[in-house]
Every structure is written in C-alpha cells, then in structure tokens.
Amino acid sequence: MSERLLHPEMPTPAAPSTAPGTEVRPAWRRLAAALVVVHFAIAAARVPADVIGKRCERVADFRARGPIRFHLDNEFMAGADAVEWLVRHASLDSVVLHRGATSGASELVPPLIWPRLLYDESWVSGDERIPLRRPLARGPIDGRDAIAVLECDPERRGGTQALRIVGR
C-alpha cells in the first residue's frame, strides 16, 4: 500500500494545479500514508491471536468453570462458594440479605443469583419484617437451619476480597 493507494486520483506534477492555497503537502501526506499502513498492519496482526485466540480462550474458560467460578474464584475475589450455596439453597423468589462492603465482589452477586434479590440487611428491623413480601434466603448453616446473610470483606487493592455466608 502506498500513498497512491490513499490518493489514487492525486494530480501528477504535470496535471493542472488545484485551487490557490490548497496545494498538496507531500511530507505530511506521506507520513499519514505510512501511519495508515502501519496502523492496519497492527490491527490485522492482532486478529488471529488476540481477536480470535484470546476470545475463544475466555469463552472456553467461562463455559468450563461456569459464570460463578469464572467471576468469583480468582486471586482478587473469593466468593464462589458462598454464591453457589445461595443458588443451591435459596428459592428463586427469595431475598438474600447482605452486609459489609458494597463495592467489588458484591457487585457481581445480583446478576449471578438473579431472580433472587440482594437486600441491604440494615434496612430489615428484626426478623419480623419480611422485605418485599418475599421469603428470606435460608438453609443449613453450621448444622442448623438459619436465615442466610451474605457478608462481604472490604475491598483492598491488590488483596483478595472474600464473600461468605453467615447465619442470622
């Protein structure tokens, strides 16, 4: 690809000149043509390994581990066990109580447990008020049947943030 490719109809020196003040500036146009060529070389070179290869790897990883492990079982977040417990024990229409940090791992929980809803525990006064007229998520915790609360550690940059199920 050359400058001629970018400007196939660019007038040759013998051709009539363009309007006054609009003459071609070969230096910057040549530089631009070179940048275009290198840009497309970079873009095309990235397609096999990056656009296709890495994408296929990520999709395969997601499918192999499932959405919960894919998102919440890594060096920064350890919450897959807690969310899998919720999916296993909490009914689909239930409300899951939540306490602790609201940023980080907690953000991933609502889409992973949907249609169950994640609900701020501090808005529930005692056991008598049932939020949204829905059942509270509950199940076997420490050998007894209890209302479950999803607890989230504070977010620490570079550290691991954990989610855990505790009884209420």
Next chain:
Amino acid sequence: MNDLTSLAWRLVRGTLLGLAAFALVAHGVLLCGGSVWAGLLPVVLLGALAAQRDDGVRPVGPPAPLPLRAGALVLLAVVFAALCYGALATPARHWDGVVSWEMKAMVLAAAPTLDQPFFTDHAVYAQSREYPLLQPLVQASVQRLAGAAAGRALFPALWLVLVALAGSALRRAGLPGTHAWLAALGIGTMPMLVSPTSGAVDSGYAELAILTTLTAAAAAFLAKDGWLLGACCVVAVFLKPEGTVYAGAIAACAWLLGPRRLATGAVLGTAVALAVWLPLLDFLRYGPLHAAEAPWATRLAVFAGGAILAGALHERVPRIGARAALLAVAGATAAAAWCLLPGEGAGALSAYAHNLADLPQRAARTPELLVAGGEQAIAVRRFGLLFPLVACALWGGWRDLDDAGRAVAVLLAFGWTIVAVSMLLAPETDFAHHVRSSLHRLLLQWTGVAVVCAALCLRPQASAARIPSP
C-alpha cells in the same frame, strides 16, 4: 457500489432514527408507570427503516481498488464472526457488562417496567441505578421476542451499523472509495473495540453504542442532516450519563458552526430527550415520591423555551465569535445551575458536576492527566496509530477542511476536552486508578469521530466535492 452506499446509509440512518423514537417512547412509558410492549422496538425500527427514501446523493470520485475492497471485506467478515461468537457464546464476561448493563437487561426482560423492587426499593442492590436504560431496554426487548442469545446479538449488529456508517457517510461526503473503505476498516478493526476486553463490542458495555451514536453525529454534520443529528442527541442522552454532556456538545457545535437545520435538530433533540429523561432520573435516584415533586410538564416547558430561544438567537447572531460568547455564557450558567442542584453526590453526572467548584485545585492533576493521555495516544494495543494519524492529518489538512469538516473537527475537540475535564472532576479519590481504568474507554467513544476527521483531512484536494443539501 453506488446503490450499496445508498442502501447502507438508509439502513444506518433508519436505525438511528428508530432507536431515538424507541428511546423517547419507551422511557415515556416507563415514566408514566407503564410496561414497554415487546413489539415496540421492531415496529418503530421497521417503521423508521421503511420511511427512508433515496435522497439522490451519489458518491463522487473513484471507487476503491478491487483488492482493497476484497481484503477489507474478508478482514471485516473474520472480525464480525469472532464478535458474533464472543457475544452469543456466553452471557457478558466483563465487569460493567455483567453488573450493570446485562443485569438491567435481565430485570427488564422479566418485567419491562420500573414498578418493581429493583428500581423502587433502594435497599435492593442495584449497581448504577440511575443510569439511562436505552441499551438494557433494547436488549430486553429482543430477548423477550427471541431469547437471551438474540438479545446479545445487539452488539455485533451495532458494530455492523458503525462500520457501514463510517464508510457510507464518507463516500456520500465526496471522498474517494479508498478513503471510505479504509475508514470503515479502521473503525471496524480498532484493537480495543474488537479485542476481548472491557469496552469491546461483545463486552456488553455501552461504549459501542455511544461510539456509534457519536460517529453518526459526525456523519450528520457531513450530510447536513438535522433529523439524524437530533436523533443522535436523543440516543446519547438515553445511553449513558455522559451522553447528556455529549448531546450538549453536539448541540453547541451545531449552533456554533452548523446551518440552522442542524442547530435546530440538535437543540430540539437534546431538549426533548432531557425533558423525558430528567424526571425519570429523579425517579431512579430518589424514588417515586421525589419524582412527583418535579412535574415533567414544567421541565418540558423550560426545555422547549430554551430550544426556541436558541433557534431565535441562531438566526439573529450570524458571527461565530458572538455565538461562541453566548455559548460560553450559557455553559457557565448551566454549570452554575448544576453546582447548585440539590442532592449532592447522588447520581453519576451530578457527582461530577458538584466537583466543578474544585476545578482550580483539581487542575493541579493536569500534568498527570497529560502523561496518561500521551500513554493512551501511543497505546497501539488499544488504538493502533489512530491518534498520531489524527494529529498528523489535522496538522496538514485542517486548513483545507470545508465547513462540515471543521464542524467534525471541532466536535472532536469538544469531545476530547470533555473527556479531559471529566477525568479532572471525577469523584474517585484514587486519581491514578481512575485514569487507568476509565480514560481509555472514554477515548474509545470518540474514535469514530476521530477516524472520520482524519479521513476528511486526508481528502485529496483535486476531488474535493460538496454534497448537495438534502
């Protein structure tokens, strides 16, 4: 090839107009407490597409060489296949796509109304609760009609619109076929857009939709198409919080540099969209009680008055300098109004706006921001050599741009300025982390305008042509 250009243009124009109509109607229905009918999207889109007529504008200049067209088509087809696979194979795999955008799509697919705990009960965990809902609504509508995977087909479909938009707009603006094909290929293979990363086509983020909308705005400037520009402003407002600022920038640019029909379209589009969106934003932020205190009819009247005033002033103030001065006064007034709004810190946009008062202190971060911007400008794994190319093209070609081209260049300058100022105003305390995690995504949103701008600057002067007004 001429017919292909015309067909592509009508498809993308109809899509943008249809999306704008859908956004207005659907958000209006939500505001009134109703449910969005699943068939609304196809009906509105098909109606908008059917309303498109051939306007008689034909490409001038030579077509692209066959090898270039064939090579570009093959590369675009390969990338499109990869994007389709990435979008359809699994649900969203990247952070914001999972926690914000696709979560809302799931909620709205189950019940397309705001009258449900996810939106009304603030004890229910909802990330970015106050974000506009156009993208989730579109995804949910398709999902309800054809299943979850079909909903995610929205993303590769939008990529197709973006590619067709860049190529057809430039071809119709009188550029040679080579320029149009290279521009389409350039935006279609932009590394950050097609790599499996946050902000990419299949990540589920709204960056692609905003990018497409802003590119369409640049195309509307070239085509002097007031309807399309108005539609872009509407769609921008309903896509993301920063879309409101972008719509304002588009309207300001049209008012400053464009003919009257562009200024009218952009100002009216922004005004109508905000009249619907702001009451809904109140509802999402504060719940139904607060929203009832801000009657939308009052706001509609305020925005209509502003739009009429802007139109009248545009007619009577022919000089660019005087227009710029008025624009600066209007901008300062709007900024002051934002700073005095109640509800400090509630909502993404107002959190930024309330930091306006700290701008002088925050300006000390400028050197750090410039370094980060420089790093992004040469981050070839994200943007290739786009930024050096744009700089080179503007340096050499700025003086040869026609009025429409200059409007696109000024829009790009507005966009980059907004990105820089938003970085400085960010509410996050860790500035370095915020710049690292957000700057590249905001810059991605303007890459379509940058590609169009570079192509216009590189237009060979011998074939420069003006397209007839529609």
